[in-house]
Amino acid sequence: MRKITSIALLFVVAFTGLFTQNSAVSADGGQESNQVDELMDISRDYLGIEYEWGGTTPEGFDCSGYLQYIYREVGVYLPRVARNQAKAGIPVSREDLQPGDILYFERTGHRDNVKITHSGMYVGNDEFIHAARSEGVTITNLPESDYWNSRYLGATRVIIDDGTTGQTFMDRLNGSELVRMSAEISRGMYPEGFAEEHPSKTVIILPAKAAHFSTKALSDMYDEAPVLFTEKGQVSGDIVKEIDRLGAERVILAGNEGDFPAGVTEADNFDGLTAELLADPAIAVAEIEEKSDGLFARVKNALFFFTTSVQSLLKA
Secondary structure, three states: OHHHHHHHHHHHHHHOOOOOOOOOOOOOOHHHHHHHHHHHHHHHOOOOOOEOOOOEEOOEEOHHHHHHHHHHOOOOOOOOOHHHHOOOOEEEOHHHOOOOOEEEEEOOOOOOOOOEEEEEEEEEOOEEEEEEOOOEEEEEEOOOOHHHHOOEEEEEEOEOOOOOEHHHHHHHOOHHHHHHHHHHHHHHHOOOOOOOOOOOOEEEEEOHHHOOOOHHHHHHHOOOOOEEEOEOOEOOHHHHHHHHHHOOOEEEEOOOHHHOOOOOOOHHHEOOEOEEEOOOHHHHHHHHHHHOOOHHHHHHHHHHHHHHHHHHHHHO
16 A cells, blocks of 8 residues: 555656646747757858768768758757668658758669668758758759759758757667667767866766657756667667777766666776766656656656656565
């Protein structure tokens, strides 16, 4: 009976205030508008930069490298290649395109079987900005270009109305994709690893079941820490390599002890670093929930808070 009462109280705690929190969007357009406006300005700063296959800097961009670079400037971390960028955010129809949406185009004579091989960003008035092989960074009118119009595949929105970002797309990926994508985003966040002056040099590892969290909210709790995922409860070699590449000095395991393999907190698992298990995951979830923008995100985080707390209670 005592456990049943405790579970009922946890439910009340998890969902109290769900409908009373203030949105992060202000009356004058809010975070979304400001972020998109900044993105529009930044994107045009690189008009005329030459195309370079594999390029990710203003010295030369390829299509996905250009998008990854300009979105990172406004705090949105995209995967590196176009076909993975297409999995980010929320799909939108051509009729509903808004500035800041990412457009995708099909392959054009490639030898492999990858269908999506080009991406650009919608800037309004039927135009998109992209790094094109023949022109470098340029603005193209989509309906007036037979070449690009015939190859258009679709679009996704990575800057959502409530100011949150499309990193919530993680919950649609399977385990191996999740691991690979999180490492790819980490490389996008810190291409050269942590700078010497970075305040914490922390990496966060999450179990796959927590992929629905706003990873940015969790990242911000630890000075924009990269968030990496486990697959089937195991920390893969790719994740260990990424932690080493970053030059991390701290590893946070955000989950219950049973979410990670036995002995994972021992120093030899991370090249001499000792991983720290988050003492009370339920509290961390509550903190994330408070910072999350939008009703949908708050509902999901409240549900996870509730289930995590119940699991801990039942084990007691």
